[in-house]
Amino acid sequence: MSIDMKGSKPLFHRVSYFETDQMSIVHHSNYIRWMEDGRTDYMRQNGVDYAWMETQGVIMPVVSVSCEYKESAFFDEIAEIRTRVAFFNGVRLKFEYEILNEKGHVLVSGKSEHCFLDKASRKPINLYKKLPECCEITARLIKEEEQA
Amino acid sequence: MSIDMKGSKPLFHRVSYFETDQMSIVHHSNYIRWMEDGRTDYMRQNGVDYAWMETQGVIMPVVSVSCEYKESAFFDEIAEIRTRVAFFNGVRLKFEYEILNEKGHVLVSGKSEHCFLDKASRKPINLYKKLPECCEITARLIKEEEQA
Amino acid sequence: MSIDMKGSKPLFHRVSYFETDQMSIVHHSNYIRWMEDGRTDYMRQNGVDYAWMETQGVIMPVVSVSCEYKESAFFDEIAEIRTRVAFFNGVRLKFEYEILNEKGHVLVSGKSEHCFLDKASRKPINLYKKLPECCEITARLIKEEEQA
Amino acid sequence: MSIDMKGSKPLFHRVSYFETDQMSIVHHSNYIRWMEDGRTDYMRQNGVDYAWMETQGVIMPVVSVSCEYKESAFFDEIAEIRTRVAFFNGVRLKFEYEILNEKGHVLVSGKSEHCFLDKASRKPINLYKKLPECCEITARLIKEEEQA
Numbered sequence: 024m025s026i027d028m029k030g031s032k033p034l035f036h037r038v039s040y041f042e043t044d045q046m047s048i049v050h051h052s053n054y055i056r057w058m059e060d061g062r063t064d065y066m067r068q069n070g071v072d073y074a075w076m077e078t079q080g081v082i083m084p085v086v087s088v089s090c091e092y093k094e095s096a097f098f099d100e101i102a103e104i105r106t107r108v109a110f111f112n113g114v115r116l117k118f119e120y121e122i123l124n125e126k127g128h129v130l131v132s133g134k135s136e137h138c139f140l141d142k143a144s145r146k147p148i149n150l151y152k153k154l155p156e157c158c159e160i161t162a163r164l165i166k167e168e169e170q171a
Numbered sequence: 172m173s174i175d176m177k178g179s180k181p182l183f184h185r186v187s188y189f190e191t192d193q194m195s196i197v198h199h200s201n202y203i204r205w206m207e208d209g210r211t212d213y214m215r216q217n218g219v220d221y222a223w224m225e226t227q228g229v230i231m232p233v234v235s236v237s238c239e240y241k242e243s244a245f246f247d248e249i250a251e252i253r254t255r256v257a258f259f260n261g262v263r264l265k266f267e268y269e270i271l272n273e274k275g276h277v278l279v280s281g282k283s284e285h286c287f288l289d290k291a292s293r294k295p296i297n298l299y300k301k302l303p304e305c306c307e308i309t310a311r312l313i314k315e316e317e318q319a
Numbered sequence: 320m321s322i323d324m325k326g327s328k329p330l331f332h333r334v335s336y337f338e339t340d341q342m343s344i345v346h347h348s349n350y351i352r353w354m355e356d357g358r359t360d361y362m363r364q365n366g367v368d369y370a371w372m373e374t375q376g377v378i379m380p381v382v383s384v385s386c387e388y389k390e391s392a393f394f395d396e397i398a399e400i401r402t403r404v405a406f407f408n409g410v411r412l413k414f415e416y417e418i419l420n421e422k423g424h425v426l427v428s429g430k431s432e433h434c435f436l437d438k439a440s441r442k443p444i445n446l447y448k449k450l451p452e453c454c455e456i457t458a459r460l461i462k463e464e465e466q467a
Numbered sequence: 468m469s470i471d472m473k474g475s476k477p478l479f480h481r482v483s484y485f486e487t488d489q490m491s492i493v494h495h496s497n498y499i500r501w502m503e504d505g506r507t508d509y510m511r512q513n514g515v516d517y518a519w520m521e522t523q524g525v526i527m528p529v530v531s532v533s534c535e536y537k538e539s540a541f542f543d544e545i546a547e548i549r550t551r552v553a554f555f556n557g558v559r560l561k562f563e564y565e566i567l568n569e570k571g572h573v574l575v576s577g578k579s580e581h582c583f584l585d586k587a588s589r590k591p592i593n594l595y596k597k598l599p600e601c602c603e604i605t606a607r608l609i610k611e612e613e614q615a
Contacts, residue, residue, distance in 0.1 A: 040359065040369075041200055041352045043193040045246060045521075050189045051529040052503075055496040056337045063336065063395070073336075074395040077489075085495040089533035098193060099359070099370040188507065188517075189500045193373075199381040200355075203348040204485045211484065211543070221484075222543040225341075233347040237385035247507070247518040337496055339489040341542060346485045394489060 024129055026105040026121045029167055034064040034104040038096050048095035054131045055088055058120045061104035062135070065118075069164060071157045080142045081153055083116070090133040094124070101125055108164045113151040114138065116161065172277055174253040174269045177315055182212040182252040186244050196243035202279045203236055206268045209252035210283070213266075217312060219305045228290045229301055231264070238281040242272070249273055255316060259309045261299040262286065320425055322401040322417045325463055330360040330400040334392050344391035350427045351384055354416045357400035358431070361414075365460060367453045376438045377449055379412070386429040390420070397421055404460045409447040410434065412457065468573055470549040470565045473611055478508040478548040482540050492539035498575045499532055502564045505548035506579070509562075513608060515601045524586045525597055527560070534577040538568070545569055552608045557595040558582065560605065 036057055044050040063073050073083065096102050103123040110117035115138060122131040139150045151158045184205055192198040211221050221231065244250050251271040258265035263286060270279040287298045299306045332353055340346040359369050369379065392398050399419040406413035411434060418427040435446045447454045480501055488494040507517050517527065540546050547567040554561035559582060566575040583594045595602045 037356075037360075039352065039356050040192060041198045041355060044188060045191040045193065045195040046526050046528060047193040048528070051532060052189055052496050052499040055499055056335065059337060059496075060333075060335050064333075072395075082490050084490060084492070084539075085536055087533070087535045088495060089531070091531045092529055095528075099368075185504075185508075187500065187504050189503060194378050194380060196380070199384060200348050200351040203351055204483065207348075207485060208481075208483050212481075220543075230342050232342060232344070232391075233388055235385070235387045236347060237383070239383045240381055243380075247516075336488060337494045340484060341487040341489065341491040343489040348485055 024105070024121055024123060024127065026107050026119060028065070028105055028107065031065055031068045031106075034061045034106075036060065036102045036104060038098050038100050038102060040098055043098050046095075048097060051090070051092055054090055054092070054096075054122055054133065057102065057104050057122060058088070058090075058106075058118070058133050058135060061106040061120055061122075062118045064104075065106040070160050076154065076157065077142065079154060081148065081150070082140050082142045083137045084140060086115070086136040086138050088133070088135045090131055092131055094128050094130045096122070096124060096130050102130070107168060108161060109134070109168075111158075111161045111165050113149045113158055114147065172253070172269055172271060172275065174255050174267060176213070176253055176255065179213055179216045179254075182209045182254075184208065184250045184252060186246050186248050186250060188246055191246050194243075196245060199238070199240055202238055202240070202244075202270055202281065205250065205252050205270060206236070206238075206254075206266070206281050206283060209254040209268055209270075210266045212252075213254040218308050224302065224305065225290065227302060229296065229298070230288050230290045231285045232288060234263070234284040234286050236281070236283045238279055240279055242276050242278045244270070244272060244278050250278070256309060256312045257282070257316075259306075259313050261297045261306055262295065264309065320401070320417055320419060320423065322403050322415060324361070324401055324403065327361055327364045327402075330357045330402075332356065332398045332400060334394050334396050334398060336394055339394050342391075344393060347386070347388055350386055350388070350392075350418055350429065353398065353400050353418060354384070354386075354402075354414070354429050354431060357402040357416055357418075358414045360400075361402040366456050372450065372453065373438065375450060377444065377446070378436050378438045379433045380436060382411070382432045382434050384429070384431045386427055388427055390424050390426045392418070392420060392426050398426070403464060404457060405430070405464075407454075407457045407461055409445045409454055410443065468549070468565055468567060468571065470551050470563060472509070472549055472551065475509055475512045475550075478505050478550075480504065480546045480548060482542050482544050482546060484542055487542050490539075492541060495534070495536055498534055498536070498540075498566055498577065501546065501548050501566060502532070502534075502550075502562070502577050502579060505550040505564055505566075506562045508548075509550040514604050520598065520601065521586065523598060525592065525594070526584050526586045527581045528584060530559070530580040530582050532577070532579045534575055536575055538572050538574045540566070540568060540574050546574070551612060552605060553578070553612075555602070555605045555609050557593045557602055558591065
């Protein structure tokens with residue numbers, strides 16, 4: 024495990040039956056979804072509420088995503104989703120993730136990259152102009168990472 | 172099999188790996204999704220395009236759904252989704268479905284019931300007032316059922 | 320709300336972004352999945368661990384499911400999933416569900432019916448012969464319902 | 468578009484309603500699933516049937532996956548999924564994908580990497596020892612790529 028979430032708490036997720044496939048493991052696409060849950064939870068804990076952001080007319084689509092699968096999660100296990108902000112400049116935002124099982128094994132490590140669009144026009148925006156308070160928080164999270 | 176689609180064609184769906192669960196069968200929730208694909212396809216064939224309906228400010232949420240599971244679908248099989256309109260009065264719309272495997276066995280029979288809402292206000296609407304052309308088609312489909 | 324879970328706790332589920340659809344509400348198929356999470360959690364709390372049951376060679380497929388949709392759940396809300404056992408005779412098991420939002424509104428009420436199969440042969444079994452301890456618990460839950 | 472499928476046909480997929488999210492676009496996790504459908508279809512066309520491989524005791528889990536999202540797919544559109552084999556040595560298999568919309572725009576480009584495990588023991592295997600006929604086909608596909 025290499026993601027230190029500082030004061031923030033990881034997100035815990037109990038594996039649902041419908042998330043398994045006939046290999047009797049969690050289907051790999053679900054980890055991408057857990058990463059989404061992880062970043063939403065992490066940002067909310069730190070004062071950036073994505074549901075609120077959308078009410079302010081900002082959407083944050085995924086520009087790229089990648090995942091390395093090391094071990095499998097199984098039905099009914101509790102997975103731990105750890106998230107950190109890896110990059111932010113108002114136009115692009117990157118997260119990194121680790122998903123662990125109850126034994127502390129890293130099952131998956133992942134990355135995602137996001138942009139910010141105006142919800143109505145679907146045009147790119149600089150978040151510093153639209154939601155500066157969210158930017159300050161995000162910039163602070165990055166700084167804390169670097170100082171650690 | 173008891174659903175006669177008249178001139179309309181059933182929808183064929185090859186079972187995806189991610190639709191299986193660790194029972195090595197299709198997870199039961201997916202048939203609910205296939206029913207959605209089935210009714211969309213069936214209505215489109217008959218001139219009622221749901222994507223277009225939404226551009227006209229009408230959404231058609233599900234009010235109830237039910238499914239009886241008789242046999243299982245397996246990975247890579249081709250499922251046949253048969254749909255018919257069972258009731259329509261401008262305010263409520265009901266569909267019935269049968270899902271068959273390649274051997275012609277009925278795997279699932281299902282029903283769904285829908286209402287019509289104004290997309291912006293989320294208030295119920297009578298489709299006869301908003302999209303009469305869609306209503307005529309739907310009423311005709313019902314009549315053809317009854318005459319059969 | 321009409322489901323009294325007695326000493327058991329409801330399952331709480333925060334709505335994921337990927338569970339929404341372009342109506343900006345939770346897609347109706349997801350409630351079927353939450354019902355599965357609900358019954359698994361409810362039975363585990365009462366000493367019947369479905370993951371363990373499968374290790375004993377028993378699977379419990381869904382025979383039928385039904386859902387009535389009254390209100391919608393939205394992204395990031397916390398849904399409360401309430402489950403009770405409605406019928407059990409060793410061969411068939413029925414559950415009832417209510418899903419509520421944070422305001423206490425019943426969003427969905429649902430039912431599911433299950434049978435028991437030998438995992439290897441896929442033949443029906445009577446759970447009283449295979450896992451009598453699970454049956455006693457389930458029968459007791461039913462009795463508590465009736466006495467309430 | 469840069470993936471030439473030679474004699475093989477792309478897989479066409481009509482976007483389901485349940486695949487959209489409240490951004491009114493296809494949720495990014497679904498493209499990972501379409502890539503799975505794409506490689507299964509591509510390999511089947513070329514004589515390597517993954518369902519059959521599993522009956523021979525071989526599973527092919529995903530080791531890594533990555534996706535770049537350029538444009539969005541929308542409900543009811545028909546997406547074209549193009550797949551090619553990028554690497555194979557009996558132990559690792561890599562695919563590349565492009566997903567296009569009806570206008571021919573590349574929406575997503577992706578990669579996946581796979582290993583081969585014995586289904587029962589979950590130990591890595593060299594496919595050349597277990598299923599040499601599948602390996603010959605895959606090696607030929609790679610060679611055709613290189614010669615092109």
